[in-house]
Structure formats: C-alpha cells, structure tokens
Amino acid sequence: MKVEQDVHVREVGLRDGLQMVSTFFPTEEKMAWIAAECAAGVREIEVTSFVPVKLIAQFSDAEEVTRQALQIPGLTVMALAPNLKGAERAFSLGVHVVDYVVSVSRTHNLKNVRREREESLADFERIVSARNAAGLTGRVKLAAGLSTALGCSYEGRIAVDEVRRCAAFLAQAGAEEIMVADTVGYADPQQVREVFKSVMAEVGNIPVAAHFHDTRGTGLANVAAALDCGVRIFDASLGGLGGCPFAPGASGNIVMEDLCFMLDSMGLTTGVDLHQLLLVRDIAARNLPPNMLTGALARAGLPNHYTTAKQRAAPRS
Ligand code: COA
Ligand code: ZN
Numbered sequence: 001m002k003v004e005q006d007v008h009v010r011e012v013g014l015r016d017g018l019q020m021v022s023t024f025f026p027t028e029e030k031m032a033w034i035a036a037e038c039a040a041g042v043r044e045i046e047v048t049s050f051v052p053v054k055l056i057a058q059f060s061d062a063e064e065v066t067r068q069a070l071q072i073p074g075l076t077v078m079a080l081a082p083n084l085k086g087a088e089r090a091f092s093l094g095v096h097v098v099d100y101v102v103s104v105s106r107t108h109n110l111k112n113v114r115r116e117r118e119e120s121l122a123d124f125e126r127i128v129s130a131r132n133a134a135g136l137t138g139r140v141k142l143a144a145g146l147s148t149a150l151g152c153s154y155e156g157r158i159a160v161d162e163v164r165r166c167a168a169f170l171a172q173a174g175a176e177e178i179m180v181a182d183t184v185g186y187a188d189p190q191q192v193r194e195v196f197k198s199v200m201a202e203v204g205n206i207p208v209a210a211h212f213h214d215t216r217g218t219g220l221a222n223v224a225a226a227l228d229c230g231v232r233i234f235d236a237s238l239g240g241l242g243g244c245p246f247a248p249g250a251s252g253n254i255v256m257e258d259l260c261f262m263l264d265s266m267g268l269t270t271g272v273d274l275h276q277l278l279l280v281r282d283i284a285a286r287n288l289p290p291n292m293l294t295g296a297l298a299r300a301g302l303p304n305h306y307t308t309a310k311q312r313a314a315p316r317s
Contacts, residue, residue: 002074003271005269005270005271006232006263006268006269006309007227007232007233007234007263007268007269007270008044008232008233008270009042009044009234009236009256009259009260009263009270009272010042010044010078010209010234010236011042011044011045011046011236011238011256012235012236012237012242012253013237013238013241013242013253013256013284014030014033014034014046014047014048014065015046015049015079015080016046016235016237016241016242016243016244016253017237017239017241017242017243017253018030018058018059018241019049019058019059019243019244019245020242020243021241021288021289023288023289024058024060025058025287025288026287027064027065029283029286029287030047030048030061030065031065031068031069032283033238033280033283033284034065034069034072034075035072036276036279036280036283037238037277037280038072038075039276040272040276040277041270041271041273041277042272042277043074043075043076043271044075044078045069045076045077046078046079046080046099046235047066047069047077047078048061048065048066048079048080049062049079049082049086050062050079050080050081050082050086050087050090051080051082051086062079062089063089063093066079066090066093066095067093070093070096076096076097077095077097078095078097078099078143079095079097079098080098080099080100080101081098081100081127082100082112082113083113083123084123084126084127084130087100087130087131090140091131091134091136091140094136094139094140095140096140097140097177098127098131098140098141098142098143099143099145099179100127100142100143100144100175101113101144101146101147101181102120102121102124102144102145102146102170103117103120103146103147103148103152103183104117104146104147104148104149104152104158104163104166105147105148105154105155105158106155107152107154107155108147108152108153108155108183108246108247109147111154111247112147112244112246112247117166121166121169121170124142124144124170124175125174127142128174141176142174142176143176143177143178143179143209144170144173144175144177145178145179145181146163146166146167146178146179146181146199147183147244148181148184148247149163149166149180149181149183149195150180150182150187150192150195151182151183151184151185151186151187152183152184152186152247153184153247153248153249153250160194160195160198163180163195163198163199164198164199167180167199167202167203168202168203171202171203171204171206175206176206176207177206177207177208177209177233178199178206178208179209179211179233179235180196180199180209180210180211181211181212182211182212182222183211183213183247183250184213184215184244184247184250185212185213185215185216185218185219185250185251186215187212187218187222188218188221189221189222189224189225190225192210192222192225192226192229193225193228196210196225196226196231197229200230200231207232207233208231209233209234209235210222210223210226210231210233210234210235211234211235211253212234212235212253213242213251213252213253213254214240214252214253214254214255215249215250215251215252219253219254220258220259220262222254223254223262224262227266227268234254234259235253235254236253236254236255236259236260237252237253237254237255237256238256238257238277238280238284238293239256239257239281239285239293239295240252240253240254240255240293240294240295241253241284241288241293252294255294255296255297257274257277257278257281257297257298258296258297260272260277261297261302263309264308264309265309267309267312267313268309269309269310269313274297274302274308275302278297278298281293281295281298
C-alpha cells in the first residue's frame with residue numbers, strides 16, 4: 001500500500017549534479033545509487049537528462065538508465081528534456097514524468113538552450129501536443145520548470161511579474177506541475193514568499209514545486225519559507241551535488257539528507273529513513289572526484305536520542 005507523505009522529496013543529483021561532472025559515472029553505479037536511494041525512501045528520482053550526447057557526455061546512457069529505473073517497483077522515474085526532441089526520446093521509453101525547463105531570464109535561456117524564451121514557451125505547447133498525440137495523456141506527466149526564477153548570474157534580480165507570466169503560460173499550455181527554481185542560489189526567504197505566493201495564486205490547483213540551490217547558504221531557510229506558502233514538493237540532491245554548466249557561479253542543490261532531517265524534525269513525514277539515506281553517499285562518493293559531497297547531517301550525525309516524525313506521531317501503546 002502506498003503511504004501518502006506530508007512532503008515529497010525528489011532526488012535530482014543524478015541530473016543536476018552529474019551534468020557538472022566530467023568523469024563518466026558508470027551506468028551500473030548510477031543504477032546502484034538510484035536503487036539504494038529508492039530503498040531508503042526517496043521514491044521520486046530524476047534519473048537522467050535527454051540532451052545531445054555531444055553536449056553532455058555524462059548522459060550518453062540516458063536510455064539505458066531510464067529503462068532500468070523503470071523496472072524498480074514503486075519508483076517514479078523523472079527525466080529532464082530541454083526541447084521537443086528530448087521529450088520524444090523520453091516519451092518513447094514511457095518515463096513517468098518529463099521535466100521541461102524554460103529560463104525566466106532571457107539571457108540564461110539563450111545560453112542554456114540557444115533560443116529565445118518565447119520559443120521555449122512555444123516548444124512546451126508542441127511537447128504537450130506530441131504527448132497527447134502519442135496517446136500518453138495521463139501516463140506521462142509533464143512538469144514545467146522555471147529556471148533562474150529567483151535570480152540570474154547574467155541579469156541579476158528577476159521581476160516577479162515575469163515569473164508569474166511564464167508560469168501562467170505554462171499552466172495554460174497544460175503543465176501538470178510548475179517547478180520554480182533558484183538555479184544560481186540567489187534567493188532569500190522573503191523573496192521566496194513573494195514569488196511562490198504570486199505563482200501559486202496564478203496557477204490555481206496545479207502543484208508548485210521548489211528547486212533551491214544552497215550556493216549562498218540560504219537553501220533550507222528558503223525551504224522553510226516555501227513550506228509556509230504551502231509548497232510540499234522539494235528537489236534536493238544527495239550530498240548537495242549540483243549546478244548548471246551554462247550559469248556561471250552555480251553550485252550545489254540543497255542537501256537531500258539535511259532537507260529530510262529538517263522536515264522530519266519539524267514533524268513532516270517524507271518516508272525517508274535517514275540512516276539508510278546517509279549510507280547511499282558511499283555509492284556516489286566512490287564514483288566522484290574527492291570531496292564533492294557536502295552536508296551537515298553527514299558531518300554531525302543525528303541528534304542524540306532522536307525520534308522520527310513517524311515515531312512521535314504514533315499513538316503510545
Ligand atoms: N537529444 C538528442 N539530440 C538532440 C536533442 C536532444 N534533446 N536536441 C537536438 N538534438 C540534435 C539534433 O537532432 C541535431 O542533430 P544533427 O546535428 O545530427 O542534425 C543537433 O542536436 C542540433 O539540434 P538543434 O535543434 O539545432 O539543437 P541546438 O544545438 O540548438 O541545442 C539544445 C539545443 C536544447 C538541444 C541544447 O542547447 C541543450 O541540450 N541544452 C540543455 C542544456 C542543459 O542541459 N542545461 C542544464 C539543465 S537546465
Ligand atoms: Zn538546479
């Protein structure tokens with residue numbers, strides 16, 4: 001039986017993290033990471049990116065990783081697609097969720113996907129049509145991400161109104177989720193409240209997810225602010241691996257282990273076993289250059305006498 005959790009945590013390190021790593025992370029080790037993290041309770045994992053191999057060789061095994069991930073019971077398999085061609089590759093395999101991205105910053109969109117933001121928005125409409133024409137409506141979910149929504153290393157601060165307008169367009173076009181991303185880690189909690197409230201008011205019942213980077217130490221404070229707005233879906237990466245090859249100064253996502261600890265401590269269930277999650281780091285670490293993983297929980301350990309949110313919620317016998 002599937003237990004509904006208070007908060008959905010999603011691992012994005014195999015995409016956001018590995019796109020920054022030039023040494024190839026062997027396919028069987030990617031699968032070991034995915035299987036172990038799923039067993040630890042992270043049931044939504046962005047497993048790869050459908051980009052041209054000559055652009056990011058790390059994802060030359062995108063098809064194989066996806067095929068194998070789809071065999072893991074209980075796992076929601078997500079994958080990034082930056083254009084229609086990427087989405088079609090994902091559709092043909094039956095990925096559960098395709099994550100499409102548009103940058104709110106015009107300059108970042110040009111650098112990242114080599115086209116105007118309006119072209120990227122229009123491409124999303126084509127992706128929705130292609131998904132529907134392939135008979136995959138209701139089987140493949142389309143999530144639309146707004147990159148650089150909280151700041152851009154080329155353009156600086158991004159107007160809330162621009163974020164809201166892009167979100168409205170994507171919702172109207174058929175996005176089944178809107179993901180708001182602080183791609184370069186510029187956001188603060190006050191700004192998070194402003195932007196998320198605006199987007200959530202605009203898109204109505206469509207779930208809004210948060211994707212934070214901890215580049216300047218505001219990552220978990222931003223999570224707390226987003227929780228206050230009612231956000232219940234968060235991206236994070238094991239050991240804080242992450243960044244964007246097309247955004248100068250971008251560094252790691254919020255750390256999955258620290259996120260799960262904070263949520264659990266607050267009494268919000270995630271379904272994740274913290275001890276088991278910490279062990280997954282060994283798989284990532286043995287395939288990466290030294291010292292790439294960060295994380296406070298891994299450094300400090302759980303508090304003495306820690307009881308989990310689930311244990312605290314259980315009625316005493
Ligand atoms: N997967 C595989 N091949 C693809 C592809 C995809 N998603 N998209 C395009 N291609 C191929 C085309 O078929 C074409 O091949 P050909 O030269 O053999 O004819 C070639 O790549 C160029 O296609 P084009 O449409 O001109 O793409 P482009 O060179 O303008 O690049 C993107 C556009 C979107 C594919 C590229 O900029 C990209 O992948 N960006 C994503 C960057 C990223 O991952 N950022 C971090 C995450 S947000
Ligand atoms: Zn990111």
